[in-house]
Amino acid sequence: MIEQIRPNLFRITVPLPHSPLKYLNAYVLRGEERNCLIDTGLNRNTCLQALNQGLAELGVDMERTDILVTHIHSDHSGLVPTLYAQGASIWMGGADAEILTQPFDWSKIQDFARINGLPEQELEQAKDSNPGFKFRPRGEVETQELKDGDIVRCGEFQLRCLLTPGHSSGHISFYEPDQGLLFAGDTLLQEITPNISQWLPGENPLHDYLESLSRLHEFDISLVLPGHRRLFSEHRERIEQLQEHHHKRLEEVLTIVRDHPGHAFHIASHMTWDLDTKEWESFPLAQKWFATGEALAHLNFLQSRGEIRKEFDGRHDIWFS
Numbered sequence: 001m002i003e004q005i006r007p008n009l010f011r012i013t014v015p016l017p018h019s020p021l022k023y024l025n026a027y028v029l030r031g032e033e034r035n036c037l038i039d040t041g042l043n044r045n046t047c048l049q050a051l052n053q054g055l056a057e058l059g060v061d062m063e064r065t066d067i068l069v070t071h072i073h074s075d076h077s078g079l080v081p082t083l084y085a086q087g088a089s090i091w092m093g094g095a096d097a098e099i100l101t102q103p104f105d106w107s108k109i110q111d112f113a114r115i116n117g118l119p120e121q122e123l124e125q126a127k128d129s130n131p132g133f134k135f136r137p138r139g140e141v142e143t144q145e146l147k148d149g150d151i152v153r154c155g156e157f158q159l160r161c162l163l164t165p166g167h168s169s170g171h172i173s174f175y176e177p178d179q180g181l182l183f184a185g186d187t188l189l190q191e192i193t194p195n196i197s198q199w200l201p202g203e204n205p206l207h208d209y210l211e212s213l214s215r216l217h218e219f220d221i222s223l224v225l226p227g228h229r230r231l232f233s234e235h236r237e238r239i240e241q242l243q244e245h246h247h248k249r250l251e252e253v254l255t256i257v258r259d260h261p262g263h264a265f266h267i268a269s270h271m272t273w274d275l276d277t278k279e280w281e282s283f284p285l286a287q288k289w290f291a292t293g294e295a296l297a298h299l300n301f302l303q304s305r306g307e308i309r310k311e312f313d314g315r316h317d318i319w320f321s
């Protein structure tokens, strides 16, 4: 489905079957010489058909199109190799581009998951049940790097690149000052809370995310164009809700670490989750992974502030207060 948002600015909604995100918002900015496409959809037929149909209706030729990828997650980058093969040029943040262009080492994630208490027999199964892995971008791609402060010109639009890490470490948002537009990727979403998870050692994604939120709070924005769901204004109100959400979550995790010290998988099992089933044991496997990743983001943040500590017991990282 295509919708015109402003002159020469369109949204194509790309369906994401079975996902609570429902669809991806791909944005087309039409220029005289070249067009821009922001984000693509998963590497699967349903997404490709919807995107292609939208692009054809708008008369967008890939050989005259720059694809700006907000971040590496497959619902945004999945179709990048396909469109690259059709002649598009690909622009994205450096940290995320590295994941796209270099062979991906899943074993690093598995080792980290194992230390954090994910059951051994589920590690391999989890990979195959993860839609982000199943529908990941595949094929050769060359990318051009977007850096914080870079300006991308497209027709009447001047997009300023803002490095807004947290949801991923190389996440880029695009700010258009004349019209007060923010293409927010998954940094700001309405109705759903962006997932902030840790999958690799040495990162502090929640710290990065809270910094990104504070930074975006300062901008004058009249319309937020997010990666999923509906467009919205009042970005400061939404940012304050998200800050509040994470501060409450941090308090909850701190209490759990005090009452039930253990590995991250165990801590996650004590957190409250907004799912149909209340029993941790009956959570779908993918949800247990997401929950553990989210627990880890909060645990690491608390550790970085000296509020909790962790020790390796020979098998697992155990969290204590």
Ligand SMILES: [Zn+2]
Pocket (backbone or CB within 6 Å): 073, 075, 076, 186, 227, 228
């Ligand atoms: Zn997304």
